[in-house]
Amino acid sequence: MSRTRSVVSSTPGINRRTVLAAAGAVSVSAGVGYALRPSDSQAATTAESAAAEGPVAVSRQAAPAALAPFTRGTTLNSVSAPLGAGGYRRLGDGPAWGRVVRTELASAHAARAARRTTMAAFVQFTDLHLTDVQHPLRLEYMRSADRHAWRPHEALSVQGAVSLVERINALRGAPVTGSPLHFVMTTGDNTDNNARSELEWFMKVMSGGRLTPNTGDPRRYEGVQNSDIPLYWQPDSPARDSDKQDGFPHIEGFLEAAIREVRSPGLNLPWYSTVGNHDSLPLGCYASHSDPFLTDFAVGGKKLMDLPEARSKALQDEIRSADDPRGIRFRELIQAHTRDLRSVTPDENRAPFTRAEYLKAHLDPAYAGVGPAGHGYSTANLDADTQYYTFRISDDVIGISIDTTDPGGHYQGSIGAAQLRWLHRTLKETAKDGSYAIVFSHHTSQSMTNTHRDPAHPNERRHDGGDVVALLGSHSNVLAWVNGHIHRNVITPHSAPDGRSFWEISTASHIDFPQLARVIELTDNKDGTISLFTTLVESAAPHRTDYEDLSQTGLAALYRELSFNAPGARMDLSGGAGDRNVELVLKKG
Numbered sequence: 001m002s003r004t005r006s007v008v009s010s011t012p013g014i015n016r017r018t019v020l021a022a023a024g025a026v027s028v029s030a031g032v033g034y035a036l037r038p039s040d041s042q043a044a045t046t047a048e049s050a051a052a053e054g055p056v057a058v059s060r061q062a063a064p065a066a067l068a069p070f071t072r073g074t075t076l077n078s079v080s081a082p083l084g085a086g087g088y089r090r091l092g093d094g095p096a097w098g099r100v101v102r103t104e105l106a107s108a109h110a111a112r113a114a115r116r117t118t119m120a121a122f123v124q125f126t127d128l129h130l131t132d133v134q135h136p137l138r139l140e141y142m143r144s145a146d147r148h149a150w151r152p153h154e155a156l157s158v159q160g161a162v163s164l165v166e167r168i169n170a171l172r173g174a175p176v177t178g179s180p181l182h183f184v185m186t187t188g189d190n191t192d193n194n195a196r197s198e199l200e201w202f203m204k205v206m207s208g209g210r211l212t213p214n215t216g217d218p219r220r221y222e223g224v225q226n227s228d229i230p231l232y233w234q235p236d237s238p239a240r241d242s243d244k245q246d247g248f249p250h251i252e253g254f255l256e257a258a259i260r261e262v263r264s265p266g267l268n269l270p271w272y273s274t275v276g277n278h279d280s281l282p283l284g285c286y287a288s289h290s291d292p293f294l295t296d297f298a299v300g301g302k303k304l305m306d307l308p309e310a311r312s313k314a315l316q317d318e319i320r321s322a323d324d325p326r327g328i329r330f331r332e333l334i335q336a337h338t339r340d341l342r343s344v345t346p347d348e349n350r351a352p353f354t355r356a357e358y359l360k361a362h363l364d365p366a367y368a369g370v371g372p373a374g375h376g377y378s379t380a381n382l383d384a385d386t387q388y389y390t391f392r393i394s395d396d397v398i399g400i401s402i403d404t405t406d407p408g409g410h411y412q413g414s415i416g417a418a419q420l421r422w423l424h425r426t427l428k429e430t431a432k433d434g435s436y437a438i439v440f441s442h443h444t445s446q447s448m449t450n451t452h453r454d455p456a457h458p459n460e461r462r463h464d465g466g467d468v469v470a471l472l473g474s475h476s477n478v479l480a481w482v483n484g485h486i487h488r489n490v491i492t493p494h495s496a497p498d499g500r501s502f503w504e505i506s507t508a509s510h511i512d513f514p515q516l517a518r519v520i521e522l523t524d525n526k527d528g529t530i531s532l533f534t535t536l537v538e539s540a541a542p543h544r545t546d547y548e549d550l551s552q553t554g555l556a557a558l559y560r561e562l563s564f565n566a567p568g569a570r571m572d573l574s575g576g577a578g579d580r581n582v583e584l585v586l587k588k589g
Contacts, residue, residue: 067178073167074175075536076581080514080543080560088247091543091561097536099581104493105501106585112525119436119522119530120394121174123184123269123537125164126442126484126517127509129278130201131157131192134216134223135350136303137283137294138193143231145312148568152233152243155225155258156559157192157511158213161205162264163539163556164510164517169268174521175535176583181519182393184269185401187484188276188442189509193283195298196357197349203361207369208266214259216345221255224305227342231306246567249547257550266369272376272401273362275387276442276485277413280405282352285319286327287409287455293331298350302341304334325409325452355385376401385456388419390426397479397522398435400426404443404483406462408452413443413485414462416454420471427475436522436530436589439481444506445469445492447485469494469504476589478502479522480532487512489536489575491582503532503584513563514574515539524588532584 071077081094101108131154132138142149153160174181186206191198197215204211216222224232233243235254244250278284288294307315315333318324334341353361359382361367362375374381376389387403402423404413415423423439430437448465472478473496480503481494487509495501507518521533541556549557563569574580 067173069176069178070171070173071175071535073170073537073540074519075516075538076175078543080538080564082564086247088249088565090545091564093543097577097581099533099535099583100578101583101585102491102493102578103585105495105503106529106587108531108583108585109525109527109529112527112529112531115526116177116523116531117526118174118177118179119524120182120397121177121179121519121521122182122393123168124187124482124505124507124518124520125184125510126187126507127189127276127487127511128161128186128202128205129157129189129192129509129511130161130198130205131155131511132195132197132213132215132350133225134214134221134303134344135193135195135197135298136300136344137298139283139315140224140232141304141307142312142316144307144309145316146568148566149312149316150224150232151511151563151566151569152248153559153562153566154192154511155213155221155255156555156562158201158205158211158262159258159552159555160515160539160541160559161510162262162552163541163559164515165205165264165267167537167540168517169265170540171519171537174533175519176521176533177523179521181269184267184271185274185399185440185482186271187274187440187482187507188405189278189284189484190273190276191279192511194279194281194352195350196353197347199279199353199358199361200349203364203367205264206267206271206375207367208264210261210263212259212261215347215350221259222344223303226255227305229306243567246565248562248565251547251550253550257555262552268370270371271369272372272391272399272440274401274440274442275358275403275405277405277411279358280355280407281409281411282327283330285325285409285411286330287325287407287452288327291327291331294327295351297334298352299346299348301343301346303344304337304340305342306340307337319411322410322412322450322452327409355387356382359387386419388422390430393438396434396436396524397438398430399438399440401440404441404448406450406452407454407456408450408462410450410452412450413441413448414451414464415448415468416457417461417463418457420463420467424471427472427477431475431477436477436479437475438479438522439472441481441483443485444483444490445481445504472502473500476500478589479530479586480505480520480584482507482520484509488570488573489516489579491534491575491579491584493584499587500589501586503586505532505534505584508573508575510539511563512573513560513566513569515560515563516574528588530586530588532586533582534584535581
């Protein structure tokens with residue numbers, strides 16, 4: 001369990017401006033939220049005013065009274081767990097995780113359960129990492145230095161994500177209060193390599209439709225898993241690659257099944273989107289949208305699949321150091337290994353997508369699903385080239401999605417000065433409206449350490465996580481900061497000397513085991529405190545796998561089992577008991 005971190009009480013000097021004129025205007029029809037689209041006169045032309053004065057999306061309203069709790073399909077009921085001992089381990093039904101009450105920020109009064117009323121209930125997805133596994137820019141070859149640099153289950157990320165959508169659709173209420181679930185928020189790294197192919201898959205997984213997780217040759221897979229390179233699991237081959245030596249199975253027809261058409265029902269809830277570094281930057285770390293080399297290589301017909309250990313380690317160190325944010329040395333590496341490149345089928349759909357293309361995809365009516373239009377983003381965001389916004393969660397709560405990706409490059413995050421000023425103004429105005437706030441981002445406070453300047457705004461200061469914590473801690477209406485990025489469940493209390501406090505809720509990814517999403521419920525305890533309940537859920541796929549079952553559901557189950565057994569995978573990503581199913585008590589601001 002994380003210790004309480006101090007919140008610096010000072011805040012940036014900021015001039016007050018009017019924000020969110022529509023914040024109190026709620027329009028709900030049949031339980032589904034809609035975006036309030038701006039008129040031409042409301043669409044702002046500057047980065048600050050666009051986000052501040054743009055439309056507010058509206059989610060479902062909270063139930064007026066508590067209903068029967070619904071725990072089926074959650075980790076309060078059962079959790080996948082390894083069977084037996086040794087190397088490769090099969091999964092089965094494991095014991096449920098209980099609930100822990102955390103009182104670092106406020107005392108829990110005995111009679112609160114009988115008095116509490118529901119304020120909101122929603123679901124967080126994070127780090128889906130929908131992966132075009134045949135993409136030429138992928139760094140699989142770094143596995144020669146770090147075995148977890150490539151994961152044997154990545155070809156099944158789409159099937160796994162669809163199964164998670166199916167799980168959320170099957171939840172008939174919130175686990176503690178029984179309230180209807182109001183929306184789903186993704187907190188970034190929805191795609192893995194900033195590829196148009198992956199963005200299309202993400203939009204269809206969330207909103208519904210048919211998709212084929214394949215690029216290049218439409219008839220067959222072309223990548224490291226049929227390369228005959230023993231560094232990678234070759235599922236269709238009986239050859240003893242390095243993973244089969246650890247117990248990985250031989251599954252005839254695996255790759256053919258992995259690139260078959262997939263059908264997603266789409267979420268039956270409104271959903272919103274927050275951007276992550278893998279959504280913004282090629283390879284999740286390079287500020288290279290203006291570099292034609294990376295784009296040409298991404299869509300071209302050559303792919304590097306093998307690299308000596310020493311060179312792989314050097315590349316990994318370069319990426320971690322943040323000394324090559326524009327990928328210059330990466331380009332030099334590819335050019336130095338021209339003779340080692342293998343031929344693949346070129347595909348224009350592998351091109352990196354821009355910020356504008358990301359926004360346009362969300363605004364495309366073809367991906368509306370049940371809404372809201374734009375999934376939080378608006379034409380004002382498109383006009384101003386911003387990716388942050390607000391939306392009304394319920395009568396008492398507003399959601400704020402911020403953009404913590406750094407356009408200057410590197411995988412860690414930061415926030416620009418203009419956005420920080422907008423966040424400050426927004427929190428002040430929502431407090432006047434009597435609303436509490438939930439803030440969503442991709443990066444955690446501890447992973448916002450990257451202050452490379454934005455090439456589009458070279459004179460603008462970038463702020464780290466400490467500055468964001470200080471700002472949020474200076475507003476008494478902030479209840480929680482919900483994020484991802486670190487692929488681990490961690491819940492951190494933040495408190496300031498004047499008594500203002502909030503919880504930071506970081507949730508594990510859906511690419512690494514234990515592949516979780518989180519339900520978050522807000523309740524007013526009617527005793528001067530608020531409780532935030534968090535409950536983790538797995539996908540709908542069965543815990544047990546059948547190697548003969550290569551159906552969409554069978555592959556989703558295999559996705560989970562392979563992720564558990566991925567060589568080099570960390571075994572602590574589920575966090576401690578106090579980071580999983582919890583009640584987080586907070587004083588009312």
